Amino acid sequence: MAITSANQLELLQTAEAVAREKMIEPGLVIEAMEESLARAAKSRYGAEMDIRVVIDRKTGRASFTRVRTVVEEAELENYQAEFTVDQAKQYMADPAVGDTFVEEVPPVEMGRIAAQSAKQVILQKIREAERDRQFEEFKDRAGTIINGQVKREEYGNVIVDVGAGEAILRRNEKIGRESYRPNDRIRCYIKDVRREPRGPQIFLSRTAPEFMAELFKMEVPEIYDNIIEIKAVARDPGSRAKIAVISYDGSIDPVGACVGMRGSRVQAVVNELQGEKIDIIPWNEDQPTFLVNALQPAEVTKVVLDEEAERIEVVVPEEQLSLAIGRRGQNVRLASQLTGLDIDIMTEEQESARRQVEFEARTKLFMESLDVDEFFAQLLVSEGFTNLEEVAYIEVDELLVIDGVDEATAGELQARARDYLEAQAKKALDNARELGVEDSLIEFEGLSPQMIEALANDGIKTLEDFATCADWELAGGWTTENGERIKDDGLLEPMDVSLEEAQNLVMTARIMLGWVDPDDLGAEENAEENPEDEDQSMEVGA
Numbered sequence: 001m002a003i004t005s006a007n008q009l010e011l012l013q014t015a016e017a018v019a020r021e022k023m024i025e026p027g028l029v030i031e032a033m034e035e036s037l038a039r040a041a042k043s044r045y046g047a048e049m050d051i052r053v054v055i056d057r058k059t060g061r062a063s064f065t066r067v068r069t070v071v072e073e074a075e076l077e078n079y080q081a082e083f084t085v086d087q088a089k090q091y092m093a094d095p096a097v098g099d100t101f102v103e104e105v106p107p108v109e110m111g112r113i114a115a116q117s118a119k120q121v122i123l124q125k126i127r128e129a130e131r132d133r134q135f136e137e138f139k140d141r142a143g144t145i146i147n148g149q150v151k152r153e154e155y156g157n158v159i160v161d162v163g164a165g166e167a168i169l170r171r172n173e174k175i176g177r178e179s180y181r182p183n184d185r186i187r188c189y190i191k192d193v194r195r196e197p198r199g200p201q202i203f204l205s206r207t208a209p210e211f212m213a214e215l216f217k218m219e220v221p222e223i224y225d226n227i228i229e230i231k232a233v234a235r236d237p238g239s240r241a242k243i244a245v246i247s248y249d250g251s252i253d254p255v256g257a258c259v260g261m262r263g264s265r266v267q268a269v270v271n272e273l274q275g276e277k278i279d280i281i282p283w284n285e286d287q288p289t290f291l292v293n294a295l296q297p298a299e300v301t302k303v304v305l306d307e308e309a310e311r312i313e314v315v316v317p318e319e320q321l322s323l324a325i326g327r328r329g330q331n332v333r334l335a336s337q338l339t340g341l342d343i344d345i346m347t348e349e350q351e352s353a354r355r356q357v358e359f360e361a362r363t364k365l366f367m368e369s370l371d372v373d374e375f376f377a378q379l380l381v382s383e384g385f386t387n388l389e390e391v392a393y394i395e396v397d398e399l400l401v402i403d404g405v406d407e408a409t410a411g412e413l414q415a416r417a418r419d420y421l422e423a424q425a426k427k428a429l430d431n432a433r434e435l436g437v438e439d440s441l442i443e444f445e446g447l448s449p450q451m452i453e454a455l456a457n458d459g460i461k462t463l464e465d466f467a468t469c470a471d472w473e474l475a476g477g478w479t480t481e482n483g484e485r486i487k488d489d490g491l492l493e494p495m496d497v498s499l500e501e502a503q504n505l506v507m508t509a510r511i512m513l514g515w516v517d518p519d520d521l522g523a524e525e526n527a528e529e530n531p532e533d534e535d536q537s538m539e540v541g542a
Contacts, residue, residue: 030055032124037062045105048080064107070099134165135200138193145214146204150184160186160204167202175206175238175274187272189214206273209233212241215272219265220258222247228254231283234337238276242294242334244283255280279334287339288312294335298324301348311342318347362386369420370413379403392417428453437461444512446505454491467509474502 016026037053041064045051050067070092073084088095091103148160148167156171158180169188180186188204189211205211213230222228228247235241247254258280259266266278284290288303291312302315316324324345325332336343346354359381366377369388383402385391391399392414399410428449432442435456440463442452460466475497476490492502510516 030057034062037064041105046080048078050081051105062107064105065102066105068101070095070097070101072097131200135193135195137164138162138190138200138202142190142193143210143214144190145187145211145218146190147185147187148204150180150182150186152182153180158186160188162202165200165202167204169204169206173203173205173207175276177238178206178274207235207237209235209241212243212269212273212278215269216243216258216265219260219268222249222252222254222257227252228257232338232340234334235276236330236334238274240277240279240330240334241273242279242281242338244281244290244294244338246283255282281338287341291335291339291341291343294338295324295331298331300324302351305341311344312339313344313346315346315348315351318349321345321347366391370416372413388417388421392421425449432456435461438463441466444509446508448495451492451495451497454494458491460491463509463513467506467513467515469506471499471502471506474506475499 016029034053034055037055038051041051041053042049045066050069052065052067054063054065055061056063067081068088069082070085070088071082073086076082076084083101085095085097088099088101091101092099095101146162146167148162151159151161151166153159158169158174160167160169167188167190169186173191188206189208190202191205191208191210192201192203194201194203210233212235213233216230217223220228223230223245227249228245230243230245232244233241234243243258245254245258247257257265266280270276270278279296281290281293281296284293288305291303291314292300295314298316298320300314300316304313304315306312314324323331326334332343332345359378362381362385363374363377365388366372366380366385367374370377370391372380379402380391394414396407396410396414399405399413400407405413425448429442429452432449432452432455435453437452437456438461441447441455441461444463444466447455455461455466460469469491472488472490474490474492476493477488477499479486479488490497490502497505507516511518
């Protein structure tokens with residue numbers, strides 16, 4: 001493509017034609033032409049010269065100019081594009097550092113090589129402009145549904161024509177049994193849009209839970225109008241899904257609205273997802289109630305929630321166990337995803353057996369520590385007593401409600417319990433001292449003798465050692481590895497020390513040792529409670 005100074009009007013015509021074809025601004029094409037002409041001029045006059053080209057947007061005339069900048073003599077490096085103040089006096093009146101001298105140079109006629117180089121520059125600029133336009137068009141569409149046309153398939157990935165460019169539907173984002181041929185129409189969820197060196201990359205998905213939520217938004221006007229909200233979605237793509245919904249209008253049933261007349265609304269979504277079965281579940285703030293709904297169609301007898309561990313135990317009748325678990329664990333897995341809890345399912349028989357083991361263990365504890373017979377120990381367990389501390393320090397009136405227990409018996413029981421606990425505490429403290437525990441740790445308020453013994457067994461023997469502990473090392477916790485939650489046992493977990501209690505103990509030790517300034521700690525807590533005050537002070541300071 002040979003561009004010369006003679007065919008000036010053709011520059012504008014070419015720019016408009018290319019811009020129209022590529023759907024970009026004509027100004028961008030003209031800027032690319034200016035750069036390509038400047039590059040050709042540099043090859044003619046010298047690569048070190050600062051040659052600039054400006055094309056008149058009305059006439060198409062290209063003006064070639066050489067620019068030289070006035071610099072300090074010590075900084076003079078490029079003699080073709082820079083000159084000193086003394087040298088500039090030949091061309092300018094009263095020159096100063098930083099001034100520029102512009103002079104027009106004759107236009108250049110492009111030969112074959114220069115024209116080819118100019119063409120490459122223009123094409124490169126056009127490609128960059130196309131990429132920028134495509135990214136700007138799609139960056140705000142992430143999280144929406146788009147219709148496209150299948151162009152081809154590469155190594156299991158589907159390349160989709162989305163109008164202003166191409167998008168990719170990776171093999172792991174396809175619903176298992178789906179297959180596509182060129183020119184097939186396809187509807188996908190825009191999962192991500194990234195700017196990459198080879199151009200913007202648009203990643204599509206048909207397996208994302210958000211895809212199902214967006215489909216329901218299209219089919220159910222109440223969701224689009226925010227009368228009904230989708231609170232959670234869990235999918236086993238192509239097989240089964242659960243979606244939790246809530247209505248903010250008491251007169252509208254969220255489940256019925258999503259199902260539609262004779263199932264028309266939900267069926268439209270099912271058809272788009274290749275027959276994926278969808279359970280629509282009413283959302284509830286109460287997690288156990290929500291879980292009971294999520295495990296439908298199975299019937300649940302009892303739910304026990306452990307909020308700290310984010311685990312929940314569900315008891316179901318024997319005949320409902322397989323239904324609650326589902327085929328290959330599908331039902332319980334989807335319910336777990338929907339609620340965000342780890343779920344343990346057991347039958348009534350299994351729960352009864354576990355309770356019997358706990359009952360026998362507590363009975364044995366009371367028999368040995370209180371020196372009572374089996375019947376009386378069982379009576380204590382039946383009344384809800386789980387440990388010796390409850391017996392030793394509970395109000396006497398609580399013991400008097402037990403059949404056959406008078407004030408004298410209650411007093412004797414508490415005396416025995418306290419004696420046993422004191423003996424155990426003395427034994428634990430003696431063991432800790434034998435292990436080398438210092439008085440600074442023994443006298444630290446908040447740690448029982450059993451806690452000190454447990455710390456000593458793990459090599460924590462001074463207050464300094466204790467202050468270096470992390471709260472989860474003491475109270476235990478949960479970590480997630482490869483999507484699986486793993487239990488971390490804490491040193492003081494058997495003593496029922498919570499994470500918050502562990503944090504307070506460790507922080508108190510650090511303050512006592514002078515590692516932490518309590519004033520700084522108070523300021524941090526105040527900033528967390530009132531973040532808007534900090535923002536306002538920053539604005540005032542700015």
